Amino acid sequence: MPPTLDLSRTAHSKMIISPPRINLRRAASYNHDKGPISSTSSRFSFNHLVFSPPPSPGLPSLSPPPPPKPRGLTGLARPSRIARLVVRLLALLLILYAAAAAVRLASPVIPWSSQSPAIPEALEHENLPDFPTPVLVTDKRGRTKWTVSIPSSYEFPLTRREYSDMCEKCQEVSEHAHSHRSHGSSSPQTYLGFGSVSADHDFIDVKEAEKAGYLPNSAVRERANEGGAAEKPVCDKSLTFVLESADAGIGTALLMLWTAYGLAQEEGRAFFIDDTRWAYGKYADIFQPPPSPECLAPPKHEILPCPRQAKHLVASAATAHVLFGTPTTDSDATSSGLLDSSARKVEFELARQGHEALFKLNKEDGDYIDTRLQELMARRIVPKARGTQNGLAIGIHVRRGDRHPLEYQYRHSYMPLHIYADTARDFIDGKLDHTGPRGVEDKIAKQHSFIVLASDDPMVHVSSEFAGSRPAQERIRLASKEAIQQANPPNRQVIRKFVDETFGWEGGFFAAMFWNLGQRQQQQPQASPPPPSAESLRLRSLVARAYMMDLAVLADGTDAVICTASAAGCRLLAVMMGWESAFDQGNWINIDGGGGGGGGWVGASLSF
Structure with missing residues (x-):
């Protein structure tokens, strides 16, 4: 039999044992009615570690209450931070666009230079470049356009090098103006030849550019009345062929001349021949003079080598790619496949028109x-x-x-x-x-x-x-x-x-x-x-x-x-x-x- 614990001999003989039916409710002191109690108090209980009632709603909060949301005049809520940021960004972009538009309007003429991409300073009529070149202009609606400026001091025709350089610059400035219009997506013009060329909507012809004030007005230049005959009107459209080439042969020049005449007839252009620098001398020493148009040749500064849609075109061996299109670089052209039978016949018939009209020996x-x-x-x-x-x-x-x-x-x-x-x-x-x-x-x-x-x-x-x-x-x-x-x-x-x-x-x-x-x-x-x-x-x-x-x-x-x-x-x-x-x-x-x-x-x- 195990030993029993005898408590009768201890010093705490008077210790009271709680009966099992005693009430274990929270002490009243927990409700702050009798103040804090000691951990040694007989009324101490571990229930405060288990029960944690919320503070009384009647007592003040330890943190301040949130401020009330502001209300507008219409009673709407304040916009979010993202919305405010978007509004500020749009306002900034609007200010920048207005500033750029003001700069463009202040400088309507810009000479084109593919070497320096930066926009040059503003130019007035008296500050136009002193050499033939395409120039950028800005119309009244702020759109970028371009035209061609040829100073009056230059004689017609220009040199082969000048015409060749100008054609290259025309292509570049056309792409540049188009990229402005289409917000950076450049789409160069495609010269297909034989009148089949896509129109450049950014180009302004010389006469229209003069009327709009982009180029100085040349209306004071009047033609002298030749031989006392009645003054003829200036041609609305024309094509002038310059008989000048670095090639010593005459056959290629004649083939171009005849085809250019056929193109002029198809497009309703008056046709002129210039033999100022022809290596074979005067055209009239070999052939009879070409048919005379019913109108006068335009002023020399209006005769442009490019673009193809210009009202008054000049064509030569240096600008043939503008008039006839860009050919293949293959020396064996017959095997290149560039021209099929139907295309060859179209070109052939154009040259045939030129032969019938121009091939008349002296x-x-x-x-x-x-x-x-x-x-x-x-x-x-x-x-x-x-x-x-x-x-x-x-x-x-x-x-x-x-x-x-x-x-x-x-x-x-x-x-x-x-x-x-x-x-x-x-x-x-x-x-x-x-x-x-x-x-x-x-x-x-x-x-x-x-x-x-x-x-x-x-x-x-x-x-x-x-x-x-x-x-x-x-x-x-x-x-x-x-x-x-x-x-x-x-x-x-x-x-x-x-x-x-x-x-x-x-x-x-x-x-x-x-x-x-x-x-x-x-x-x-x-x-x-x-x-x-x-x-x-x-x-x-x-x-x-x-x-x-x-x-x-x-x-x-x-x-x-x-x-x-x-x-x-x-x-x-x-x-x-x-x-x-x-x-x-x-x-x-x-x-x-x-x-x-x-x-x-x-x-x-x-x-x-």
Whole structure:
């Protein structure tokens, strides 16, 4: 039995044990009626660690109450912090926009410079740039526009370099103005050529810019009344073609000239020709004057090289990409696929319009060509007693000199002459190779068939491949060294210590020889060669006249033409023959590649 605890002998014998039914309610002192109690008090209980009643609502709070929300006049709540921030930001942007608009209105004319992107200081009329350049302007509504300023001190036409630089700047300033209008998204203008160009809505033409006050008014410049005739009005729209190019050849310039005329007619523009700096002299020395418009040419400062939509355009080899579009850089244009058959025909027909209107030789050369055509026609006529089938005249154009074929295997030399001759015989055999009674007449007709030859190399005429051929014309011919010596035999009775070496056109037409015609000593190539002398212009004009007479005889006096499309003269011949004869009937035969609609022909859009 475990031991029991005996409490009878302790010092606390009088300790009271609470009965189990005693009430354990909270002490009254907890309700603050008797003050704090001691932890040793008999009334102490651990209930205060379990029960924690909230403070009395009648007592003051330990923290101050929140302030009341302010009310507006309408009783609405105060806007949130984000809303206030948005309002302040919009107000700041409005102030900045108003300041920018004030600056633009204070400086309406800004010269364009792609080198410095910063906006230059304001310009007034007297502070316009003293060189031709596009300028930025701001209209009354604060929109960025642009126009072109050409000082009155500059003579027309400008130089090739000035026109080329201005076209580049026009493209840049157009993109810059468009980016302002479309808030930074630049969309450059696309020049498609042949009148198919997207309009630049940010461009202001010169006359409109003068009326709006962006450029000084030039209404005081009046034209003198020529010859006492009634004053003509100034043309509403015009196109002036400048006959000036760094290329010594005349064929590419003529192809551009004819196509530009066709474009002018399609767009209702008056057409003018400027030959101030043409390497071949005066246009009227080679051709008859072009058709005269019923209006006067515009003031020179209104004739612009760009943009394409300008009312008065100037076109030359330096600005051909604006007028005709941007071609491919592939040297073999026929394989580039840039122009399909339909596009080639459109360009061809434009050039054809220019040929019909402009290709009229001067009276002396024209009369000679008429006589020459009659001689060639009489030679191929078969007497009626021998048959009804006349002979064929096959024209052959051989270009050498500094022009090489497109054919890969001959690209560093020239097309062999036997290819021309074999192609001519094949053409004659194809037309005159019948059997039976018709075969007898064809045989007689072959005896009256011959080759009409034109070439820039005089040695081609004496080659064995073209024995028995007829020269296209004999009025002006490029002489060989041997021919020059025969025409000017040395005087053996006079002792000459120094004799100038004789040069001829052996090998063909070379640009270096052309630029030195009439010069006492050979000149080195220069960036800006001196103006040619009168003798140089006379000799150059003779070369051009010979070239044009050759083309006229081949186009009008032969049944077919064989040539290489790499030469501009060959492509000119196709235009002179017409689309139906050249391509539909197959009378224009290109032996230097080809394919596609047009048999390898390309026009002015791929000639620069």
